[in-house]
Amino acid sequence: MSRFKPSFWLFLGTKFPPILLAELIIFISSIPISINSVKRYEFFPYYVSLIVTAILAVVIRFFYEWKKFQELSSVFKNGVEVAGKIVNTKINWAAGYVEYEYQYQQGTYRCRYDSIRNKKTNKISVGQQVILYVNKENPWQAFIRDLYLNTF
Secondary structure (H helix, E strand, O other): OOOOOOOHHHHHHOOOOHHHHHHHHHHHHOHHHHHHOOOOOOOOOHHHHHHHHHHHHHHHHHHHHHHHHHHHHHHHHHOEEEEEEEEEEEEOOOEEEEEEEEEEOOEEEEEEEEEEOOHHHHOOOOOOEEEEEEOOOOOOOEEEHHHOOOOO
């Protein structure tokens, strides 16, 4: 049986709104204005430390999300596919959550997935049937397949 492979970029797309990228670009583009206000003989101007801090924050967050994506990929590869049902959603103008319920090994589980608003989460509605991948070792962890694939 061929399993679906999640997309790292779709994974990031459910976590980060494009506005954060825009904010980073605006922050970096404002640096030349700051440069003009710094004394020319200063060896290590403050804007350099701002740039380095911003880059380090982005890199650290990227690796943190990569680790989370590896967990997701493991569940997609080794997990159990089950049917689930959306029981609650709250997606406001920027972010929100989706709650879903499923049965696995004579138990009923309920998960909450925090996400930003995007075209995939906009299509989710209460009562909708979804396909989930459940972690065999930790049945409280399950992922909605279609959020990470081009299947909606």
